Every structure is written in structure tokens, then in C-alpha cells.
Amino acid sequence: MKRIVLYLLLINLAISVFGQSGFIATAEEGKVTITGYNGSSTNVVIPNEVNGMPIVTIGDGAFADKQLTSVTIGNNVTSIGDSAFSNNRLTSIIIPNSVTSIGDSAFSYNQLTSITIPNSVISIGRYAFSNNQLTSITIPNSVISIGANAFSRNRLTSITIPDSVTSIGWGAFASNQLTSITIPNSVTFIGDSAFSSNRLTSVTIGANVYLAHSFDNGFDSHYDNNGRQAGTYTRVDTNTTTWGRGVFTF
Secondary structure (H helix, E strand, C coil): CEEEEEHHHHCHHHHHCCCCCEEEEEECCCCEEEECCCCCCCCEEECCCECCCCEEEEEECCCCCCCCEECCCCCCCECCCCCCCCCCCEEEECCCCCCCCECCCCCCCCCCEEECCCCCCCCECCCCCCCCCCCCECCCCCCEECCCCCCCCCCEEECCCCCCCECCCCCCCCCCCEEEEEECCCCCCCCCCCCCCCCCEEEEEECEECCCCCCCCCHHHHCCCCCCCCEEEEEECCCCCCCCECCCCC
């Protein structure tokens, strides 16, 4: 297979239609991967294709540390690589329905307040959206795995984990502002500190869940010898480490 290195500076489509250049890419078997960006624009539009070839992959670190404020991702992209957009100034991002995987640290260290994850995404990598300013997020029911620290260090106040998810990595939702969480029966593993440093007063655990030290504030005292203890647990407020099993009102 012959690998062709493409400098999108030389591609008329990118220049004439989008009025910008600076993309660096490779092409193999008629599919394009963007590997870097040396343009001056902070508002980047990634086209659907170039020279008749679809742009399907955004490579590792391709747009990291570029002071980007906005990005439009083309509708043929299926994979977003590790650290692809990390350390920028993005406040929002729309991920197209073509994307199936989001790599480690893909959007770490930005200023994201909202994101749209499409139903095509199967896996969310480690640190994918950590260190942002997200207040809410919808995880689609296509997602099977949520990587370590995927949403840590944000401002999430609520989260719904769909029945499709089977594993939640360590620290996945740590350091947010969650007050309640329901773990569905589909989840079989939750890593250490997955929900630590939140404001949880209600936790519902599905029957198949294996818990490491996934929660803090005394909750792990309820784990059985197999790390499983289905049920709903509540506490009066965050000042106590005493959790009661069963729902109560007062």
C-alpha cells in the first residue's frame, strides 16, 4: 500500500470553499486522516472530503494547543484520536453522527459548557471531556464503555447512564456536583473513585454491578464480599458518612 502525504495547503477545495488552509494529512486506500494543523484561524471547519476522498479520522493530537475557539467536524469522521482537541479554548462542540469512538483526552482542558454526543458513539476514552465546564451531558444508549476520568473535573449536576453501558472507568465522574446517581443493571464494573468528590445523597446500584472503591464518604462500607450490593442508598446530607438502605422521605 502506498501512503501519500497530503498537505491540504495545496488542495483547492479546502482553500476555495472554506477559505482556510493549514491542514496536514495522510491518505491510505482512499481515506484521509488529519494529522496536524498549522493554520492561523482559531475557527476551524473540517471538510467532509478532499479530492474526492472522505476525511474519516482526526489523528492523535492533530489540533492540540492551537488556541481554537470553535470547530466543525465533517460528517465522514468516524474516529477522534487521543488528545485531538486538547488544550484549546472550545466552549461547545457538536460531534457528528458518523463518529463511533472518542479517544483519550480528546477534548481535555477546554472551556466546554455543552456537548452533543451522537447515538453512533460506542466508546468514550479516558479523560475525553475532563477539565471542562460541563453542567449536563446526555450519554446516548449506544455507548458501551466510559473511560477513566472521562467526565472528571466538570460541573455536572445530573447524569443518566443508559442501559447500554457495561463499564465505567476509575474517576469517570469524579469532582463534579452530582447529587444522585442510578447505575443500571447493564453495568458490571465501576472503577475506583468513579463518583468521588461529588455531593451525592442518593445512590441506586443495579444487581450486576461490581464496585471497587467507586464512591467516597463512607459508602463503601455497604459493599459485600463480591463488591456487589444492589439497592438504593441515601443519606440526609453531605455532612454525614452514614448511608441508609432504602428510600425514605422526611
